[in-house]
Amino acid sequence: MPDDSVALIGPRLKSWREKRSMTLADLSQATGISSSTLSRLEAGKRAPNLELVVPIARALRLELDDIVPRKAPDPRVARTKKRMGDTWYESLSPESSPVQTYKVTFPANPAGITAVPEPRVHDGQEWLYVLSGRLRLVIGEQDVVLGPGEAAEFDTRIPHWLSGVGTQQTEMLSIFSKEGKRIHLRARPAAPSVRSTETPR
Incomplete structure (x- = not known):
């Protein structure tokens, strides 16, 4: 047990005893401890x-976690970076998280691409935000280009494809729900669609 946690046990027991409106004599009678x-x-x-804390916890109707403060885990995310082709994907969320967040970096593409490769289809819902550069998003029958500060949201079961456009690399944040949960609550689109919004500046 960490030293700082041990030092806090006594004051926490007193606080819980007072919350239960019990005197020391009441607790003594309930536990057999003087x-x-x-x-x-x-x-x-x-x-x-344990010989002291367990009967006290039982008398105060507490779990041991109520008495011994839990140590806050390290909130920092262990980031991993991988390359697929010329595109870099940097994870910004724990692998166990139901919602996955990535920073995606596309290479510069000054010539542009006219022939769209085979689009992807998979379960889920994706929300993306362009940090820098220009992003081409093809989804269903729509073909749009997003700039910095613009966002898009779409059902990933609709065939889609993304690429950077222009003379500089494109960076975006991608939030993807593996279970198909929607990042923003809204009605399910009746037909393939994409919504693009510009963040107020």
Whole structure:
């Protein structure tokens, strides 16, 4: 048990006892532990151990997690970066997350591409945001170009394809729901569609 957690056990027990409107005498009678021992424990003058904490937790109707503060996990995401062709994908969310977030970097494409490769189809819902450069998005019968500050959302079961356009590389954020949950609540489109919005500046 970390030292800082041990030091907080006594004050937390006292706080819970007072929330339960119990006196030291009440808790002593419920646990069989003397009032003086309970008082010293709450004041941090008696080291806590399972023989003391377990009966106190039972008497106060608590779980041990209510008494021993949980240590906050490291919130930083272990980022991985992989290359597929000329495009880089950098993960910005844990692999276990139901919603996956990536930073995608497309290479410069000054000549553009007129022939669209075989579009992709997979379960899910995707929301993307262009950070820099220009992004070409082909979805269904629509073919649009998005610039910095623009966003799009679409059902990934509709055939789609993305590519950078222009003389500089294109960077975008992609948020993808593996379970097909929608990133933004809205009605399901009746036909292949894409919605593009420009972020207010």
